[in-house]
Amino acid sequence: MSIDRREFIRIAGLTTFFGLGGKAAFELLTPGQLEAKMAQEAPKGTRWAMVVDMTKLDADTAKKCVAACHRIHNVPDLNNPVNPKEKVDPEDKVRWEIKWIWADHFHNAFPGFEQPYQQKLDHLPFLLLCNHCENPPCVRVCPTKATFRREDGIVMMDMHRCIGCRYCMAGCPFGARSFNWQDPRPFVKEVFPDYPTREKGVVEKCTFCVERVEKGLMPACVLESKGALLFGDLNSPKSNVRQVLQQSYSIRRKPHLGTNPQVYYIV
């Protein structure tokens, strides 16, 4: 059975007139079906996330967390060269610094959320790291897919593919990525033998300790944090992070940008 042009326009016009093509008609005739198709799929598998409990974190612990992370990932320390002769110019030190996790003031971590009467909050050492966003802009802009989002939510770097274009650094609104402007090895004093270093010309960042997580271990910063940092599966209702997030009010960095960051801060 074929339908000619005139007939088609007639039917289309009539259905529009009676509102049969609209959402309301679908709701009336097949209730629930459209809703089910539009709803997002229930989360499957694991979704790693971190909770930073600022009520438990002090400056000393924060420093230890940073040191532990940077030690086991061979992150160069420009203040501490292997050869004491190789000093870095203070200006370059700021530019060339490599950081996976670092502590900063509230007004830097949460710009726009600061108030003039929260001196106590502003003196807390907010531990900042890659937020492992649900919608990571770094992944979207990477031209070689060197950075990608794993099934479990961890935003990973494939150093073999990185061409050092630094698009991801421009894309990341959290400053979580660092570029190797120089060979990092002369600034890794105590080399951790089980983890590679990086080379000149690649971008690096926190990986949520993927090599430890896959072995069933906690990330290095979490171990050092004396309970201030929690790491767990957000998709599991019984996980420690879900329990804590249910009980306490938490904030995230720059949520209005829509990247859906997965590091939560309890303040």
Next chain:
Amino acid sequence: MKKDVKNEFGVFGERPRVEKKLFHAKYIFGGLAVFLVLLLLPVLPNLGKAVPPPQPSLDTAAIQKLKGKDKQCVADTVWMRSYHMQLLGDWREAVVRDGKREVVGLGGKKFNPSLSNTCMECHSNKSQFCDQCHNYVAVTPNCWGCHLEKEKKVTKAEAK
């Protein structure tokens, strides 16, 4: 005697026979000799000498400890010799992209697919093992820019 031919361009006669002579012959042949020597300069010192074939050494403490069936690499030696770079590439994809931290080697033995932590654990003598062939065939793999060699070096005197 031939008659001279005359046209509007001039008079063309039989050419006078002259002795054939190469001008500046000593400079030309001298120059050629110098050029040949320069050309062969890279070859001449090694002429007649055979470059010894590479002999990658398996003599490390970790390998010596292995006994019997365990004394076996992740794959067959001949295969490894030709395809170890592809194996390493596959391992890289497995670990970094797919998050697989276990591979099954020859004889069903399970390995952690890691250059520094598995390969170099046994072959801890990079200069005697990897570099032997790589130097012979003049390839410079860039693995070592990031991955650590784990070769125990004699501590160098630090410049102060």
